[in-house]
Amino acid sequence: MSDIIEDIEIRLLLEALYQRFHYDFRDYAQASIRRRLRQARDQLGFANFSALQEHLLHDDDMLPRLLGYLTVQVSEMFRDPSFFRTIREKVVPHLRTYPSLKLWVAGCSAGEELYSYVILFREEGLEDRTLFYATDISEEALAAASRGIYSLDRIRTFTENHRASGGKSSLSDYYTSAYGNAVFDKSLRDRVVFSDHSLVTDAVFGEMQFVSCRNVMIYFNRELQDRAIGLFNDSLMRNGFLGLGSKENLRFSRHADAFTDFVREEKIYQRREQ
Numbered sequence: 432m433s434d435i436i437e438d439i440e441i442r443l444l445l446e447a448l449y450q451r452f453h454y455d456f457r458d459y460a461q462a463s464i465r466r467r468l469r470q471a472r473d474q475l476g477f478a479n480f481s482a483l484q485e486h487l488l489h490d491d492d493m494l495p496r497l498l499g500y501l502t503v504q505v506s507e508m509f510r511d512p513s514f515f516r517t518i519r520e521k522v523v524p525h526l527r528t529y530p531s532l533k534l535w536v537a538g539c540s541a542g543e544e545l546y547s548y549v550i551l552f553r554e555e556g557l558e559d560r561t562l563f564y565a566t567d568i569s570e571e572a573l574a575a576a577s578r579g580i581y582s583l584d585r586i587r588t589f590t591e592n593h594r595a596s597g598g599k600s601s602l603s604d605y606y607t608s609a610y611g612n613a614v615f616d617k618s619l620r621d622r623v624v625f626s627d628h629s630l631v632t633d634a635v636f637g638e639m640q641f642v643s644c645r646n647v648m649i650y651f652n653r654e655l656q657d658r659a660i661g662l663f664n665d666s667l668m669r670n671g672f673l674g675l676g677s678k679e680n681l682r683f684s685r686h687a688d689a690f691t692d693f694v695r696e697e698k699i700y701q702r703r704e705q
């Protein structure tokens with residue numbers, strides 16, 4: 432099939448997804464969306480995207496299946512440990528000066544990043560004064576995040592990352608093992624609000640001291656990245672911190688001037704006074 436027809440079909444499919452269900456992938460980075468949609472089309476057994484679109488509009492169970500292909504859920508606890516070590520050593524001393532804190536983990540996936548912060552904040556004595564907001568567009572990911580259960584196969588990596596991030600205890604203090612899984616302690620969720628929120632279509636969220644949005648904007652085109660960074664700018668208090676993933680940065684954003692590099696190599700930024 433020609434690329435032109437495929438382009439038309441993809442645009443119509445994404446438009447249908449938006450018009451019918453309000454999930455807006457229209458301005459995600461094209462190459463990765465195309466790759467994921469081709470995978471969905473082939474694995475779900477459709478001859479073309481028009482057939483997939485018909486099922487999306489008429490079969491109730493097609494939406495979650497398609498979203499499973501469109502949202503990338505790769506994550507790890509204490510992913511890129513030097514990032515979390517820097518938070519511990521350089522950001523926490525600033526955060527300690529606030530009597531109460533709000534931290535927003537945008538695009539939290541199945542909770543690995545969220546629990547990293549909660550554990551770090553507990554170890555640093557900040558948990559009791561912090562409210563954690565964990566948001567994502569994927570209902571499945573949010574449900575997994577609020578369960579806090581991970582396969583024991585993954586725990587070795589999580590444990591090594593936690594140690595390398597300067598962890599002050601053993602990761603095993605925070606979970607119990609059951610049937611091949613690590614079940615993380617319920618108390619880690621005492622101060623967490625889980626919420627469905629899209630960086631593409633939804634409005635600003637509270638007033639935060641810290642926003643973490645890692646490995647989410649890599650899937651957006653430049654305009655969407657700008658929209659998301661605008662949201663973080665509006666949502667952070669002055670001198671608040673923004674943490675991005677290793678492949679992301681603010682340099683090309685029209686909001687770049689609103690931030691200073693706090694620790695450039697770790698992609699930690701601070702909102703300017705004005």
Ligand SMILES: C[S@@+](CC[C@H](N)C(=O)[O-])C[C@H]1O[C@@H](n2cnc3c(N)ncnc32)[C@H](O)[C@@H]1O
Binds near residue numbers: 510544566628630645
């Ligand atoms: C690769 S995961 C990153 C997980 C975690 N932040 C990390 O760095 O390990 C990307 C996450 O972004 C979420 N996502 C995609 N589009 C989004 C949007 N418009 N608003 C909020 N989250 C989104 C996906 O559902 C997925 O959970």
